[in-house]
Amino acid sequence: MRIILLLLLVGCTSLGPMYGQRCTSQTDLENISASDIERRNRHLQQVESFLASHPVMDRNPITIPIVFHIVYRNGEENISDEQVLSQLAVLNEDFRKLNMEQDDIPFAFRYRATDMALNFVLADTDPNGQVTTGITRTFTEVNNIGSKFLNNRRSICYNDLGGHDAWCPEQYLNIWVGALESGLGQSSFPGLGPLEEDGIRIIPEVVGTVGTVEPPYHLGRTLTHEIGHFFDLYHLWDNCNAEGDGVEDTPPQSSSYLNQCPSDAQFTCETLDMYMNFMNYTDDACMSMFTHGQKDRLWAVLNTSRSSFMNEDNCGLVSNISSSSEVPKVQVFPNPSSDFIYINPINSKIDRLVLIDLHGKVCKKINVQTVNNYALIDVTDFVDGVYYLQISSGTQRWSKKIVVQKTIK
Numbered sequence: 001m002r003i004i005l006l007l008l009l010v011g012c013t014s015l016g017p018m019y020g021q022r023c024t025s026q027t028d029l030e031n032i033s034a035s036d037i038e039r040r041n042r043h044l045q046q047v048e049s050f051l052a053s054h055p056v057m058d059r060n061p062i063t064i065p066i067v068f069h070i071v072y073r074n075g076e077e078n079i080s081d082e083q084v085l086s087q088l089a090v091l092n093e094d095f096r097k098l099n100m101e102q103d104d105i106p107f108a109f110r111y112r113a114t115d116m117a118l119n120f121v122l123a124d125t126d127p128n129g130q131v132t133t134g135i136t137r138t139f140t141e142v143n144n145i146g147s148k149f150l151n152n153r154r155s156i157c158y159n160d161l162g163g164h165d166a167w168c169p170e171q172y173l174n175i176w177v178g179a180l181e182s183g184l185g186q187s188s189f190p191g192l193g194p195l196e197e198d199g200i201r202i203i204p205e206v207v208g209t210v211g212t213v214e215p216p217y218h219l220g221r222t223l224t225h226e227i228g229h230f231f232d233l234y235h236l237w238d239n240c241n242a243e244g245d246g247v248e249d250t251p252p253q254s255s256s257y258l259n260q261c262p263s264d265a266q267f268t269c270e271t272l273d274m275y276m277n278f279m280n281y282t283d284d285a286c287m288s289m290f291t292h293g294q295k296d297r298l299w300a301v302l303n304t305s306r307s308s309f310m311n312e313d314n315c316g317l318v319s320n321i322s323s324s325s326e327v328p329k330v331q332v333f334p335n336p337s338s339d340f341i342y343i344n345p346i347n348s349k350i351d352r353l354v355l356i357d358l359h360g361k362v363c364k365k366i367n368v369q370t371v372n373n374y375a376l377i378d379v380t381d382f383v384d385g386v387y388y389l390q391i392s393s394g395t396q397r398w399s400k401k402i403v404v405q406k407t408i409k
């Protein structure tokens with residue numbers, strides 16, 4: 001990792017970012033704890049095996065629910081809902097190849113740019129089944145909380161350390177927005193770190209495209225880059241090592257393009273550099289694409305280490321389930337479904353099932369006492385997309401994701 005000295009300019013009042021590196025995510029890869037080595041290696045083997053055995057894989061677009069945990073020390077860090085929503089819009093453009101910079105991609109690379117087939121929504125249901133905005137707000141007195149640890153626990157990820165507990169990381173992409181000591185963002189890699197901290201840390205000044213953002217990090221690309229790491233994509237530059245990022249269609253490269261915005265061809269390893277790839281450090285305005293190879297890797301991760309985003313079950317971290325309470329067992333099939341969904345509540349303690357959409361609107365309510373062994377929900381009139389089945393037992397609730405997809409064959 002290159003070391004860059006920060007120059008502190010006397011009298012400079014601008015918040016213009018002077019960060020030595022855009023993200024510190026790959027630093028974690030260089031310092032894997034002994035306890036994580038086996039888990040990380042298992043993840044890598046799973047991904048490689050999946051890629052080798054699935055040269056063509058099913059990649060119908062999926063939707064990932066996001067929760068933003070804003071942990072702030074002052075009003076400026078407590079960024080607005082509007083700023084968060086502007087970030088969401090960027091993600092849904094960048095990961096669907098809808099960003100307007102497509103025309104800026106050099107001709108040599110245009111055919112490598114691809115739709116990653118990921119959609120993102122703000123979570124509308126929290127882990128307890130309650131309707132939510134998908135944004136939590138926590139005042140903290142801890143400086144640079146995103147970089148602070150206490151007893152090896154990352155402070156921003158825990159209520160008792162001044163941050164906010166994760167929402168079930170197997171169902172939600174947790175994004176903590178708070179101050180960092182260095183860098184603009186930092187992401188967990190699959191197979192590394194405790195589940196309670198699985199997610200992304202990012203500073204408020206680079207979230208979205210409105211509010212407190214400033215050039216050159218004013219177009220929301222920091223989070224696009226960090227989500228790439230979350231799904232095990234790597235930086236492109238690695239001293240001209242052709243296998244540096246594990247992806248075949250990204251050329252070898254030696255420069256990170258930090259604080260640069262090239263407008264013409266760039267060469268660092270005797271080949272044309274893909275400086276506009278989202279996994280470089282290039283200025284926001286000059287990032288524009290993921291490749292087919294990166295998509296293959298991301299989808300291999302979605303089918304292995306992070307498969308819970310495609311087929312999640314009840315979450316082990318739901319806060320209102322005590323260790324002695326019995327998690328209800330519910331069979332839901334087929335899922336995804338195009339017409340009817342059978343719901344079989346095996347546990348007789350379940351007394352109510354509610355199907356809601358991503359906006360929190362109740363689509364169906366089922367009193368379990370009125371059915372015999374199973375409930376049948378007709379979804380033929382439903383719009384394609386993600387829904388949540390709330391499962392109630394007394395005062396406790398759980399949720400399960402259901403996908404309605406009419407194109408199933």
Ligand SMILES: [Zn+2]
Nearest residue numbers: 023025026225
């Ligand atoms: Zn990075």
